Amino acid sequence: MKPFVPRRLEPVAYGLLLTGMMSCVVSGISTAIASGVHGGFFLRWMSAWAPSWAVAFPVVLVVAPLVRRILKRIVAA
Template sequence: MRPFIPRRLEQIAFGFLLSCLMSFLISGVSTVLTLGFAPGFLTSWIAAWLPSWAIAFPAVLVVAPFVRRILHRLVLPEG
């Protein structure tokens, strides 16, 4: 597969995919714990996931720089 995202958009694409996958997994777990694998489970999961993703994506973009700064202070340099 050829790359198609410009380098300048890499951080946004990272946040997009990270927030998509994390919110998908967490909303799935929450839905299973609440409903079990009942009829309508998939519809309920998607209904929970989409608004979660709408919050998670901008949150990741805002929080990631702070996390990077914190880790930069905590991680030992190589060498």
């Protein structure tokens, strides 16, 4: 497949994919612990995941520059 995201948008695409995958896994685990894995689990999971991702993505876009600055101070060159 030919790349279609411009290089300048790579950090945004990275954040979108990372938060999507992480929020999916975490919401699935949390939903399973809270309500068990039985009938209707998938719908409950997706209902938890969608708003989680909607929050996680903009938070990562805002917090990522701060994390990069902190890492520059604590990671040896």
